[in-house]
Amino acid sequence: MGGPPANMPPPMPLQQPNYYPPQEPMPMIPPEEAMAMDSDQGEGIRTFLEEFKLIETCPLQDLFPEPYGPPREGRCVMAIDGDHMLNKLKDELQRIEPLSLLHSALPDHLLELVSQHVDALRRRHVEPAWVFNGVGIVGDVEAFLPSEEELFARDTVWEQLNEGQLPSPDIITEAFQTCSSIGPDVAMAVQRFLRSELGVLCVTAPALSWCQMAAFHKEGVAQLLMGHPEMLIVPYDNMKLILDIDLTTGMASYANRDRVLRTMFPHYCSAMSTAAASERLLDLGLLTSSYTAIHTARAGQCVSSQAIYQELSSPTPSFNRVIDFIACNIMTDNSEEAEVLKHPKGRSYIRYSPVFTSNPIFESPMVYFQRVMNPRLTNANMPNNLSKIFGHLVPLSFFYFQFVGLLSVSFMTVVTQAYFYDGCPVSDTQDYHSYMPTLVALRSQIAYQLFAKMSDEVNRLLARLSWVRWYREILMPLQRQTDVITLDEWQLQDVPEIERVDESNLEDVTIATVLSINSTSNCFTPEPTAPGTTMTIYRGRKQTFFAVLLKFFDFLGYFSHNPPPGSGGSEDGQERAADEPPRAGSPQPHQQRTGAAAAVPLDMTLSTEGTAAYESETYNFTSCLSTALESCPHDFQDALIRLMELSRIGIMNCEPWDCITSSQSQKPICSDAPPLLLASRIACLISIPYSLPEAERGEVAWAPVYSRHLCAFSVAVRAMNSALRGLAEVLTTTMYLSKYSDCNISEFAGLTPLLPFGDIPSTIGGLLLHYVLVFPRDYESNCQTRQQRCDYLQAKFRAIPDLPQQLQRVMEFTFHALFLLNALRVLNARLEEAETEEPNGAIKSMGITEDVVHATLCMMCEKWHDHLDAPLPLDEHKQWVLPPNLQLAQKR
Numbered sequence: 001m002g003g004p005p006a007n008m009p010p011p012m013p014l015q016q017p018n019y020y021p022p023q024e025p026m027p028m029i030p031p032e033e034a035m036a037m038d039s040d041q042g043e044g045i046r047t048f049l050e051e052f053k054l055i056e057t058c059p060l061q062d063l064f065p066e067p068y069g070p071p072r073e074g075r076c077v078m079a080i081d082g083d084h085m086l087n088k089l090k091d092e093l094q095r096i097e098p099l100s101l102l103h104s105a106l107p108d109h110l111l112e113l114v115s116q117h118v119d120a121l122r123r124r125h126v127e128p129a130w131v132f133n134g135v136g137i138v139g140d141v142e143a144f145l146p147s148e149e150e151l152f153a154r155d156t157v158w159e160q161l162n163e164g165q166l167p168s169p170d171i172i173t174e175a176f177q178t179c180s181s182i183g184p185d186v187a188m189a190v191q192r193f194l195r196s197e198l199g200v201l202c203v204t205a206p207a208l209s210w211c212q213m214a215a216f217h218k219e220g221v222a223q224l225l226m227g228h229p230e231m232l233i234v235p236y237d238n239m240k241l242i243l244d245i246d247l248t249t250g251m252a253s254y255a256n257r258d259r260v261l262r263t264m265f266p267h268y269c270s271a272m273s274t275a276a277a278s279e280r281l282l283d284l285g286l287l288t289s290s291y292t293a294i295h296t297a298r299a300g301q302c303v304s305s306q307a308i309y310q311e312l313s314s315p316t317p318s319f320n321r322v323i324d325f326i327a328c329n330i331m332t333d334n335s336e337e338a339e340v341l342k343h344p345k346g347r348s349y350i351r352y353s354p355v356f357t358s359n360p361i362f363e364s365p366m367v368y369f370q371r372v373m374n375p376r377l378t379n380a381n382m383p384n385n386l387s388k389i390f391g392h393l394v395p396l397s398f399f400y401f402q403f404v405g406l407l408s409v410s411f412m413t414v415v416t417q418a419y420f421y422d423g424c425p426v427s428d429t430q431d432y433h434s435y436m437p438t439l440v441a442l443r444s445q446i447a448y449q450l451f452a453k454m455s456d457e458v459n460r461l462l463a464r465l466s467w468v469r470w471y472r473e474i475l476m477p478l479q480r481q482t483d484v485i486t487l488d489e490w491q492l493q494d495v496p497e498i499e500r501v502d503e504s505n506l507e508d509v510t511i512a513t514v515l516s517i518n519s520t521s522n523c524f525t526p527e528p529t530a531p532g533t534t535m536t537i538y539r540g541r542k543q544t545f546f547a548v549l550l551k552f553f554d555f556l557g558y559f560s561h562n563p564p565p566g567s568g569g570s571e572d573g574q575e576r577a578a579d580e581p582p583r584a585g586s587p588q589p590h591q592q593r594t595g596a597a598a599a600v601p602l603d604m605t606l607s608t609e610g611t612a613a614y615e616s617e618t619y620n621f622t623s624c625l626s627t628a629l630e631s632c633p634h635d636f637q638d639a640l641i642r643l644m645e646l647s648r649i650g651i652m653n654c655e656p657w658d659c660i661t662s663s664q665s666q667k668p669i670c671s672d673a674p675p676l677l678l679a680s681r682i683a684c685l686i687s688i689p690y691s692l693p694e695a696e697r698g699e700v701a702w703a704p705v706y707s708r709h710l711c712a713f714s715v716a717v718r719a720m721n722s723a724l725r726g727l728a729e730v731l732t733t734t735m736y737l738s739k740y741s742d743c744n745i746s747e748f749a750g751l752t753p754l755l756p757f758g759d760i761p762s763t764i765g766g767l768l769l770h771y772v773l774v775f776p777r778d779y780e781s782n783c784q785t786r787q788q789r790c791d792y793l794q795a796k797f798r799a800i801p802d803l804p805q806q807l808q809r810v811m812e813f814t815f816h817a818l819f820l821l822n823a824l825r826v827l828n829a830r831l832e833e834a835e836t837e838e839p840n841g842a843i844k845s846m847g848i849t850e851d852v853v854h855a856t857l858c859m860m861c862e863k864w865h866d867h868l869d870a871p872l873p874l875d876e877h878k879q880w881v882l883p884p885n886l887q888l889a890q891k892r
Contacts, residue, residue, distance in 0.1 A: 044288040045281075046229040046243075048309065054260050060124055060245060060252040065223050075127035078242070079213040081227030082130035082202070083292065086182050086190060089113040097692070098172045099161075101179075101426055102711050104762030105718060106186045108691040111193055118198050120247035129201040129222055130194055131209045132187060133293045134402055134409055137349045138391050138417050145470060146178045146424050152662035161706040178424040178470070181292065184410045185722040189760050191405045196753045203356075204409060206399045207390060208293060210234045211353035211369040218372060219358055230294070232257050233285030234350060235278050236373065267315040280312045283322050286346040297346025299339050302331035348389045352382060356403060366399055391416030392458055397745065398450075401733050404749040411726055414447045414465070415454070422719075424470035427712035431657040433471060438649045439719055440467050440478070446727045448484045449555075453737040471660075487551045487731075488523035489740060492543045503542045506754050511637045512629035514549045515622060518559045523550075526740070537740040544741040545751055551731045552756075556645070558622045624827060624877065628820040631876035636813050638756050639685040642721060643817050646685075647824075651716045654678040654847050657709060672709075674847060675856035676773055680707075682817045684714050684766035687759050688806045690799040705771050710763045717761050725757040765810040768797060772807065773859060777866045789867050808868050815860060815873040822853045823877035854880075861886045 049055050064076050093100055093110050100107045121128050146154075153175035157167045167175075182190075194200040205212035209227075214236040216222040225231070226242040232255060239257040246252075262269045264284075265277035288305045289298045301308065311317050311325055319325040327340050352368045361375055368386075371377045387393070394415055401407035414420060420443055425432065444465060451459055467476040492498055497517050501509060529535050538544045553559060625644060629637055646652040654674035672680070732755065735741055736748045772793070783789045794803040825848065857880060864872055865886075872882070 044230050044290045044305075045232060045285055047288075047305065048264060048284075049229055049255055049260070052260075052263050054255050054263060055243060055253050056256065057251055057253050060126070060242075060250050063224060063240060063242065063252060063254060068223070075122065075125050076224060077127045077129055077201075077222045078121065078224035078226055079129050079131055079216045079222035081209055081213065081231065082132035082191075083182070083187070083209065084228040085117070085130065085226075086114075086187065089117065090182060094172075095169075098169045099167075099706065101176060102706060103690075103764055103767070104760065105183060106189055106760040106762075108689055111190070112691060114190060114193065115198060117247070118194070118200055121245075124245075124247070124250055126224065127201075129216070130191070130203075131213050131216070132191065132202075132204045132409075133209045134205045134207045134399075135391060135412050135416050136207075136293060137296055137345055138388055139345075145472070145474065146428075148662055150174060150177055151660070155662050158706075158708045162708075176426055179426050181423070183423070183718075183722075184408055185718065185725065186760060188405065188408055188725075189758060192753055192758055195405065202405065204402050204405060205353070206355060206366060206403070207353040208350060211350065212355045214239070215355040215357060215369065215372045221358065228291050229255065230285050230289060230291045232260055233282045235282065237274070237278075264309075265313050267313070282347060282350065283343075284309060284312050286343055287326070294346055294349065297342045297349060299326045299342045300331045301326065301329045303329050345389055348383065348386065352386055352389065354390070354399070356399075364396070366396055392418070394454065394458070395737070397736060398733065400745060401729075401736075401749065404752065406749050406752045407729050407733050408726060410722075411447060411450065411730060414443075415450050415458075418464070419466040419468055420444070421468045422470060425712075425715040427708055427715060428470075428660040429657040429712045430660065432712065432716055435649065435651050435716060436469070436719075439723060442723050443726065444478060444481060445485055445555075446723065446730050448481050449487075449730050449734050452484060453734050485555055487554055489526050489537050490517075490547055490550050491522050491524060492517075492538060492546060495546075498542060498546055501542060503540065506542065506545055508634070509545070509549070509754075510629065510634060511549075511553075511641065511756070512626055514546065514553060515558060515626045515629070517546065517550060518622075523554070523559075534739040536742050538735075539742050541743055541747055541751070544735065544743050544748075545754060547741070548728065548732050548735055548751070548755075551735070552728055555727060555731070558625070560620070560622075621824070621827070624820065624823050627823075627876050628816055632813075632816050636686065636816065638759065639761075639813060640817065640820065641724070641756070642685045642717060642761070643682065643820070645720055645724065646717065647821065651713075651720065652681065652848075654681075654852055657712055659708060659712065672770075674852045675859050676770065677709075678848065678852060678856050679773060679814055679818075679860060680710060680766045680770040681713050682766075682814045683769040683810050684710055684717055684763050685761055685817070686765050686810065686813050687762055688765050688768070688810060689801055690764050690797075691801075692799045705767055707763065707767055707770060710766045710770065714761060714763045714766070721757050721759075721761055725755070728755040728757060764800070765806075765813075768793075768800065768803075768807060769810050769814065771796070772863050772867065786867055786869060793867075804868070808870060811860060811864055811868070812873050815857070815864075816876075818853060818857050818860070819873075819875045819877055819880060821848060822850075822857075822875075823879050825850060825853065826877075826879050858883060858886060 068076060089110060093107065093113060097107070097109065100109065118128055153171055157171060157175045160167045160171075173180075191202045191204070194202040203212070210231045211234060213222065213225055213227065213231070214234055217225055218236065218238070224242060225239060226245070229241070229243055231241055232239065237258065240254050241257065242252050242254045244253045258274060261274040261277040261281060265274075265280045268274075268276035268280055286294065286297055287299065287301060287308050289295050308325075311319065312322070317325075319328070323340060323343065326343055327336060330336050330339050351370055354366050355369050355372055356366050357372055358365075359372070359375065362371065368379075368382050370382070371379075391413075392415065394412075398407060398412060398415065402409065402412050410421070420440055422436065447465070464480060465478040467478055468474060469476065495517060497513050501513070526535060526537065538547045550559075625640070628640055632640065643652060654677045656671065656677070729752075732748060732751055736743075736745065741748075777789065778784065779789065779792050781792060783792050790804045790807070793807065794800075797803055800806050861872060861882060875881075
């Protein structure tokens with residue numbers, strides 16, 4: 001296995017944080033009419049490379065630097081544009097399985113393609129180093145509203161699937177064009193896979209990945225560059241950019257930047273310099289760009305890409321300044337000033353992108369790209385208004401944690417540019433729209449954990465956050481959060497549960513263990529320390545890791561801080577997303593919870609009267625959950641927390657959802673009975689493996705069923721999962737900033753693969769269970785035995801390996817989830833009888849009544865008996881007993 005190169009930039013000293021100059025960002029959200037790309041502009045720079053025959057081909061090893069002998073000196077490091085490569089592999093996947101995005105945002109097959117690409121490069125003596133894009137350009141946020149044509153095509157796709165027909169790839173592409181990009185959560189998951197499973201150096205640039213790649217190349221961290229053709233516009237002279245590699249033959253297609261400049265802009269080149277031509281290529285690339293990271297800097301022009309090139313390459317251009325040419329040809333309804341300003345912002349974004357450097361001559365490990373290209377420059381030579389390009393000032397450690405994959409670009413965008421972004425989902429519903437404000441409120445409270453560690457000046461600038469979304473109004477201002485959750489610290493010295501854990505096996509720590517610590521450890525608020533001094537509370541990785549997890553569940557409200565009876569809270573401090581307020585919960589004396597953390601008052605205890613089924617007099621929400629966690633396999637734990645958080649804000653329900661159609665009408669997308677809806681939705685919370693056998697790839701369908709309603713539900717599950725993962729990452733970052741741990745920054749970065757909610761849930765389990773629950777036991781094909789039924793299912797669901805085992809896993813999780821929901825329902829009823837504080841009405845309000853839970857469990861028992869030999873899972877809460885008729889069936 002290959003690892004990071006020896007001259008990778010070292011962990012950064014943070015005694016002197018590096019800041020961007022503070023200025024207020026000005027989001028500009030262009031209308032959808034302004035986003036239409038001129039159809040004849042093709043793929044930007046690549047069109048011109050092909051026209052001028054500037055794409056050359058040679059054996060890959062011919063591009064290795066000289067002298068360089070891989071067998072003797074090890075692999076040659078290639079810096080790869082991670083976003084571009086991931087999108088290429090996704091496109092390859094969709095050529096094989098066009099409907100894969102309807103089942104999972106991160107199909108197993110995509111990870112297989114990533115792994116195959118890495119292995120193939122290593123066989124060619126190349127060690128890949130993937131570099132992903134960081135924060136984008138301030139203000140130029142594009143919210144792609146789906147057009148009527150796209151929505152109509154989407155309806156057509158679902159109608160054809162419901163009728164058992166397979167849509168054409170063209171219709172599929174048209175139907176999902178605004179939601180086909182790789183999401184930030186998927187990109188982060190792929191990065192963790194590259195690092196943990198494949199041992200690949202994988203980083204996220206502070207801003208533009210191309211600049212970080214060029215810095216790596218200039219400083220010798222990488223010897224080869226591979227990326228999008230438009231990377232040629234980066235002002236780095238020593239560039240032979242690899243565009244494609246035939247990994248079977250070892251032949252590489254590449255473009256020599258010097259030759260590109262001299263061929264395309266001969267009038268701006270001299271024998272000694274191509275500097276003027278480089279500026280012209282930069283202008284051309286920005287004005288014709290199709291690359292996501294810089295496409296927002298593309299000023300809409302009413303002239304063709306050829307006309308733009310003719311103007312820029314002419315020895316006698318019609319305009320003295322490029323900016324005047326742009327102003328004369330604006331094609332959008334945006335203000336001319338806003339549109340024209342895109343171009344200089346794009347130029348600055350490329351020329352001054354911050355990058356990490358290993359060059360010891362610099363005073364900081366992160367400097368502007370121009371300084372890496374010309375080390376004689378200083379910060380005094382840099383423009384003083386770059387906050388309008390990159391955003392607010394933030395501590396350098398934030399960028400380092402983004403660099404190593406601990407902190408997501410999504411949250412970095414919030415703290416630097418003050419907005420949340422949500423793109424169009426693959427299956428949009430009015431129900432999802434109604435739940436989004438609550439999810440945004442949760443995210444805002446998470447973001448404020450970071451804001452609290454930043455300067456007062458930054459907090460003033462972040463007085464108003466915005467939410468950019470895919471439906472009108474696309475720019476939604478959010479109110480300032482006034483009551484921010486303040487989390488306690490934990491006394492973790494000599495805690496038995498922690499002492500029993502082997503520090504080398506922290507990945508085996510269970511959530512049940514974390515929740516049990518509350519009974520043996522006291523939380524406290526540390527005394528303020530004098531300026532310049534620190535207080536160490538947590539020693540070593542183990543205590544630090546447990547402290548992060550304890551803070552995680554404390555933030556969500558899983559621990560009681562014993563508030564006085566009847567204590568309540570004001571909603572004044574709640575974040576609101578304009579059209580619908582989030583649910584508010586009961587605050588602790590020192591806390592005000594919001595979003596998912598506010599939907600359930602967790603410290604309600606069960607009355608001792610009539611509680612024989614419970615073993616404890618203080619059985620509460622967290623006790624219920626702990627019982628379930630202790631009875632389940634380790635890989636069910638994240639899914640059970642997802643269940644709880646979705647239930648607490650009402651997303652987990654058994655009501656049909658209303659889809660958004662091409663006519664903007666709302667109609668239920670599922671007519672299933674509540675028990676069937678509930679069971680199949682629960683099964684979407686866990687991930688099961690699926691990938692077509694290699695010999696069978698190339699077919700459009702992987703499974704016999706497609707479900708629009710499960711696809712829509714999984715969109716909400718993914719949004720919640722992403723928020724929970726973000727919370728874990730943010731709390732790890734704030735733990736470092738608090739200086740309460742003696743771990744260094746590299747040890748904090750090493751916690752990344754240990755944090756929960758790193759997977760991306762899919763609909764596969766829900767589709768399988770739905771199929772099993774809907775069809776009669778003989779599957780209309782004379783299946784009389786369990787083996788015959790499982791064989792039939794395996795033939796249908798060919799992409800699921802060892803289907804009987806996976807079916808048992810899905811059904812077992814669904815049983816435990818239903819047992820937990822039933823126990824919570826009983827707990828609610830007891831609280832009502834005891835006339836305790838207002839009980840959690842979430843379970844009842846969702847339509848998950850006793851009858852629905854009972855009917856779902858009975859249906860599950862029948863199907864378990866029909867398909868599996870294993871004994872039925874038992875209710876660990878002792879609240880549900882198998883009915884007599886089903887007991888007889890089990891005995892038979």
